[in-house]
Amino acid sequence: xxxxxxxxxxxxxxxxxxxxxxxxxxxxxxxxxxxxxxxxxxxxxxxxxxxxxxxxxxxxxxxxxxxxxxxxxxxxxxxxxxxxxxxxxxxxxxxxxxxxxxxxxxxxxxxxxxxxxxxxxxxxxxxxxxxxxxxxxxxxxxxxxxxxxxxxxxxxxxxxxxxxxxxxxxxxxxxxxxxxxxxxxxxxxxxxxxxxxxxxxxxxxxxxxxxxxxxxx
Numbered sequence: 001x002x003x004x005x006x007x008x009x010x011x012x013x014x015x016x017x018x019x020x021x022x023x024x025x026x027x028x029x030x031x032x033x034x035x036x037x038x039x040x041x042x043x044x045x046x047x048x049x050x051x052x053x054x055x056x057x058x059x060x061x062x063x064x065x066x067x068x069x070x071x072x073x074x075x076x077x078x079x080x081x082x083x084x085x086x087x088x089x090x091x092x093x094x095x096x097x098x099x100x101x102x103x104x105x106x107x108x109x110x111x112x113x114x115x116x117x118x119x120x121x122x123x124x125x126x127x128x129x130x131x132x133x134x135x136x137x138x139x140x141x142x143x144x145x146x147x148x149x150x151x152x153x154x155x156x157x158x159x160x161x162x163x164x165x166x167x168x169x170x171x172x173x174x175x176x177x178x179x180x181x182x183x184x185x186x187x188x189x190x191x192x193x194x195x196x197x198x199x200x201x202x203x204x205x206x207x208x209x210x211x212x213x214x215x216x217x
Contacts, residue, residue: 001164001179006171007147014046017167022201024054029163031057033070033142035096035133038087039149040076049090050144069093071138075124075149079103083114096136098129126158147177154211155183162193162209165201187211 001007002017009015018026030036031052038048050072052058058068069091074081075098081088088095088111095115099107101122108117120128133141143153153159164179187193197208 002167002169002171004170004172005178006173006176007145007179008177009171010173010175015171018165019202019204022165022204022206025201025206027053027057030070030142031061033140034066034138035071035073035140036142036144037073037075037149038144039146040074040078040081041148042144042146043074043081043085043087045146047086048144049086051091067093070142071096071136073098073129073133073141075120075126075129076100076103076107077123079107079110081107081111083111088114096133098124098132100124126152126156130158147179147181150179151181151183154180154187155185157186157211159211161196162207162211164207164209166205166207168203 007017030050031054036050038050042048051069052061061068071093072087072091072095074087074096077100079099081097097107097111097115097117098120099117101119104117104119111117118129118132120132130141143149143159154162193209193211195207196210197206199206199208
């Protein structure tokens with residue numbers, strides 16, 4: 001995020017905050033996970049592929065008996081997803097869509113043969129989603145956003161770690177999306193996160209926090 005807490009600007013073009021070195025770091029984190037999750041809004045706005053890009057990392061995953069690509073996960077309240085989005089058309093691993101109950105029938109028909117659609121309650125309940133992923137063997141889930149997804153995982157206390165990269169400029173646009181929405185978070189002045197790592201990536205700074213109470217001591 002920018003120094004003032006934004007993850008994009010309000011222009012039609014996506015603002016790339018990270019540097020090539022940080023994108024490579026993110027790719028390394030992805031390669032160590034079983035699945036990757038973004039919200040439906042991110043699928044629509046950014047059209048991400050969400051693949052492990054490094055051939056070496058893909059080969060290492062294969063050598064460990066893992067598929068080269070991560071399972072892709074999204075969640076949606078309305079079911080407004082395009083089966084031609086790169087989320088669905090790239091990568092060989094399964095694509096899972098956790099949808100609000102009312103959206104399931106229409107979305108399942110639209111994504112037939114492209115993704116599995118799972119009823120996750122109305123509204124979508126994150127504990128239901130996580131329990132289903134666990135039953136499928138997913139042990140390490142990478143959550144990449146966007147703002148609404150970040151806010152839900154953090155306010156509901158469902159994240160173990162927070163990797164926050166600060167880029168050395170301001171966005172300064174109140175219409176731009178921020179890292180999180182307003183909310184009631186388990187971590188506050190009395191219950192802070194534990195800073196586990198600070199890494200300089202050129203002019204960027206990675207802050208890795210542990211969020212669970214047991215990890216905070």
